Amino acid sequence: MxxxxxxxxxxxxxxxxxxxxxxxxxxxxxxPAIPQINLYQSDHELLCIVNMPGLDDLYQIDIYVDYATLELKGTIDLNQFGKTAVKEEILQGVFERKISLPFPVRADKIKATYKNGLVFIQLHRLISETSRKNKVNVRLLEDD
Structure with a gap:
């Protein structure tokens, strides 16, 4: 059976x-949902930190913001072909995740950077009621 x-x-x-x-x-x-996130809030800003190990190409993740929703789409792939996994605790694969934000955010003031396996998405509180879905570009943050 x-x-x-x-x-x-x-x-x-x-x-x-x-x-x-x-x-x-x-x-x-x-x-568990992937990618894992931490969301931090201050009076007028949000910081979302997204766990994205092995991101070789910034186009492996799509980030969209629509009013009070953050949408993440992409793939986490650690590229260990030809090897047999003995233990796997790092979640990977194709993902699509929507995160409800504690308040609406501005479409014109969004910044996303990537460093050391983490995507940092900075969002700012929306004061007006007009909104539309916007794609956010990620840029590589160079070491100092």
């Missing part, structure tokens, strides 16, 4: 019993 089919049947039965949103609450525990 196929264990994955059994697991699917088990999940379906729990969904039926507890409701369809039951597993949604455990999604982050069972499969």
């Amino acid at each position: 196929d264990p994955f089919k059994q697991m699917g049947d088990w999940k379906k039965n729990l969904d039926h019993f507890f409701g369809e949103s039951f597993w949604g609450e455990f999604e982050g525990i069972i499969k």
